[in-house]
Amino acid sequence: xxxxxxxxxxxxxxxxxxLILIILMNANLSPQFxxxxxxxxxxxxSIEKIIVALVMTFIIINAEIDLSVGSMMGLSACAxxxxxxxxxxxxxxxxxxxxxxxxxxALNGWFIAKVGLPSLVVTLATLIGFRGLARVLVxxxxxxxxxxxxxxxxxQGFIGSIPFALFAFVILFVALYIVLQRSGxxxxxxxxxxxxxxxxxxxINTGRHKMILFMASGLVSAFAGLLxxxxxxxxxxxxxxxxxxDIITIVLLGGVSIFGGRGTLVGTLLAVLIVLNLRNGMALVxxxxxxxxxxxxxxxxxxxxxxxxxxxxxxxxxxxxxx
Amino acid sequence: MTHFTKLTTAAALxxxxxxxxxxxxxxxxxxPGEEINMVLLPKFLGILVFDQANEGAQEAHAELGNxxxxxxxxxxxxxxxxxxxxxxxxxxxxxxxxxMISNNAGDQIVPSAVAAQAAGTRVVTWDSPIPxxxxxxxxxxxxxxxxxxxxxxxxxxxxxxxAGQMAVLSATPDASNQNAWIAAMEVALEDEKYxxxxxxxxxxxxxxxxVSYNRALALVDQYxxxxxxxxxxxxxxxxxxxxxxxxxxxxxxRVSGLGLPSEMVSxxxxxxxxxxxxxxxxxxxxxxxxxAYGLAxxxxxxxxxxxxxxxxxxxxxxxxxxxxxxxxxxxxGPFTVYTAENVEAASN
Numbered sequence: 223x224x225x226x227x228x229x230x231x232x233x234x235x236x237x238x239x240x241l242i243l244i245i246l247m248n249a250n251l252s253p254q255f256x257x258x259x260x261x262x263x264x265x266x267x268s269i270e271k272i273i274v275a276l277v278m279t280f281i282i283i284n285a286e287i288d289l290s291v292g293s294m295m296g297l298s299a300c301a302x303x304x305x306x307x308x309x310x311x312x313x314x315x316x317x318x319x320x321x322x323x324x325x326x327x328a329l330n331g332w333f334i335a336k337v338g339l340p341s342l343v344v345t346l347a348t349l350i351g352f353r354g355l356a357r358v359l360v361x362x363x364x365x366x367x368x369x370x371x372x373x374x375x376x377x378q379g380f381i382g383s384i385p386f387a388l389f390a391f392v393i394l395f396v397a398l399y400i401v402l403q404r405s406g407x408x409x410x411x412x413x414x415x416x417x418x419x420x421x422x423x424x425x426i427n428t429g430r431h432k433m434i435l436f437m438a439s440g441l442v443s444a445f446a447g448l449l450x451x452x453x454x455x456x457x458x459x460x461x462x463x464x465x466x467x468d469i470i471t472i473v474l475l476g477g478v479s480i481f482g483g484r485g486t487l488v489g490t491l492l493a494v495l496i497v498l499n500l501r502n503g504m505a506l507v508x509x510x511x512x513x514x515x516x517x518x519x520x521x522x523x524x525x526x527x528x529x530x531x532x533x534x535x536x537x538x539x540x541x542x543x544x545x
Numbered sequence: 546m547t548h549f550t551k552l553t554t555a556a557a558l559x560x561x562x563x564x565x566x567x568x569x570x571x572x573x574x575x576x577p578g579e580e581i582n583m584v585l586l587p588k589f590l591g592i593l594v595f596d597q598a599n600e601g602a603q604e605a606h607a608e609l610g611n612x613x614x615x616x617x618x619x620x621x622x623x624x625x626x627x628x629x630x631x632x633x634x635x636x637x638x639x640x641x642x643x644x645m646i647s648n649n650a651g652d653q654i655v656p657s658a659v660a661a662q663a664a665g666t667r668v669v670t671w672d673s674p675i676p677x678x679x680x681x682x683x684x685x686x687x688x689x690x691x692x693x694x695x696x697x698x699x700x701x702x703x704x705x706x707x708a709g710q711m712a713v714l715s716a717t718p719d720a721s722n723q724n725a726w727i728a729a730m731e732v733a734l735e736d737e738k739y740x741x742x743x744x745x746x747x748x749x750x751x752x753x754x755x756v757s758y759n760r761a762l763a764l765v766d767q768y769x770x771x772x773x774x775x776x777x778x779x780x781x782x783x784x785x786x787x788x789x790x791x792x793x794x795x796x797x798x799r800v801s802g803l804g805l806p807s808e809m810v811s812x813x814x815x816x817x818x819x820x821x822x823x824x825x826x827x828x829x830x831x832x833x834x835x836x837a838y839g840l841a842x843x844x845x846x847x848x849x850x851x852x853x854x855x856x857x858x859x860x861x862x863x864x865x866x867x868x869x870x871x872x873x874x875x876x877x878g879p880f881t882v883y884t885a886e887n888v889e890a891a892s893n
Binding site: 233254257259260263266267361363364366373377453454455456457458459460464500501505506508510511512515 | 589590591616618619621623624626627628630631632634635638639640650651652653654655656658660676677717718719724869
């Protein structure tokens with residue numbers, strides 16, 4: 223009982239309460255909210271972002287950041303469209319796109335882990351670079367002549383009416399949960415994020431670890447870009463523009479510390495559910511545009527800042543504690 | 546860079562506005578007082594012409610005594626594509642009778658529009674259609690896209706005095722209405738009459754004032770002999786005219802295109818934008834509403850050849866869209882060319 227109470231007082235407990243509140247409110251305000259098809263749509267409309275949020279959790283726990291994920295999604299989607307339009311078979315194009323993702327991630331990883339540049343700088347540069355490549359490939363026109371099976375994968379149910387991307391999200395969540403929360407690789411991710419120097423002295427190959435994380439981030443982003451292309455059945459140069467900010471804010475809302483070392487995938491999952499349910503509920507009661515953006519923005523400001531204010535420190539300051 | 550279906554645009558020129566020929570003389574008169582919930586979905590919120598279209602739709606909503614609700618909802622400019630897809634999907638979930646959309650998502654809107662139709666929601670596009678025509682019941686076209694090209698070529702011809710360099714400042718690269726007009730203008734420019742006009746570049750200001758302003762100035766830097774900036778979007782033309790005025794360039798570079806009289810009146814009077822064109826967005830919203838109401842209430846089938854009565858605007862006929870074979874449209878037309886003579890009266 224006491225353990226349960228303690229758990230509820232944690233950030234995850236707070237998120238869970240908020241989530242339940244939002245779901246109750248939505249169900250109360252809109253008769254369609256709980257319908258099966260709406261629940262599927264709720265995930266489908268943002269599925270690519272929440273898939274990338276899972277790897278972003280690893281990156282941020284590792285005390286790094288990857289700003290290039292949105293551009294990599296765009297690059298992968300545009301490269302796919304470009305190749306298919308040029309007559310390449312869809313299967314081959316998918317493999318090449320995933321390879322582009324790994325290569326792009328390796329490029330990030332090399333500059334960060336081997337050259338030692340800050341990930342903020344490196345991935346800001348590749349954010350621009352990858353997007354530029356995407357725009358060069360597709361120029362200004364949309365491409366929509368994808369193979370039929372590819373469109374079907376994104377737009378129809380895979381098993382029953384549940385789409386492929388949702389399965390991918392669930393499988394990836396379970397797999398990454400085991401890796402982060404139950405494996406040596408996961409523990410190293412936390413240790414390096416807490417203090418890289420200590421991890422180095424402890425004999426952990428931190429460079430290799432970061433390299434793997436950024437390559438995984440590139441791969442998953444490329445995969446998510448393909449999912450996006452399949453879902454909307456068309457690509458153009460601005461696909462997934464600005465997605466990185468939504469992804470990073472979801473992860474921070476989930477309680478992952480921007481300074482590294484702290485956070486869980488369960489927190490990220492709860493944050494995903496909160497943001498998606500809030501968006502969906504507002505859309506169903508016809509709150510759109512700037513107001514919707516504003517409400518979610520306020521929630522994020524509050525939730526990202528609130529847990530980081532150290533109340534005891536504020537309390538002590540007037541007493542002249544200079545240590 | 547703009548190989549956008551020159552052939553089909555040429556076909557559009559040949560077909561012209563022959564739509565009325567299909568009419569069999571019978572015109573559907575819509576019965577008012579039905580309960581149809583409808584959504585008017587602009588490219589994004591905060592643009593005057595879309596607000597005007599909403600006024601027109603609200604006018605028709607009251608006139609037809611629809612007991613249902615007419616919603617005016619839209620995304621923010623930064624989130625236009627994802628936002629339009631989200632609203633289309635949500636509208637289907639809500640069981641809306643019709644969604645009237647000025648499409649800014651290109652063909653990315655298709656899967657959600659097809660799903661909405663499958664859920665019984667009618668999809669009527671206005672201002673900007675779905676490029677492939679998939680997922681769309683009918684497109685309410687403001688003007689014939691081919692004749693729009695000729696009007697822009699004529700304005701450039703008159704401003705340049707027959708010879709000089711022209712650049713296009715458009716909206717977003719994938720806006721199907723602007724792309725079709727530019728393509729139509731390129732076809733029109735091949736006529737001997739316009740032999741002296743050189744189209745040097747096409748750039749995109751994303752329908753955002755600041756981006757468009759900077760693009761316009763960049764054009765002037767890049768092409769020292771530029772004579773006219775043609776902007777087929779109300780955001781772009783105003784930003785370009787302001788840029789030319791701010792930099793004192795109006796003697797050299799004039800601005801033309803599609804603009805709102807109330808926003809352009811000062812630039813027309815001081816010579817920065819001596820000529821521009823537009824149609825009435827209130828009428829466009831009004832006609833779109835009548836069309837969507839007729840379809841969603843089952844009083845119209847939406848088949849090519851069908852004629853219906855749209856209140857104060859008179860009879861209209863659904864025809865095949867000459868720019869998009871296999872898709873249907875309703876042609877509103879015509880448009881007005883504004884100059885120093887008539888702009889002040891229209892701006893009030």
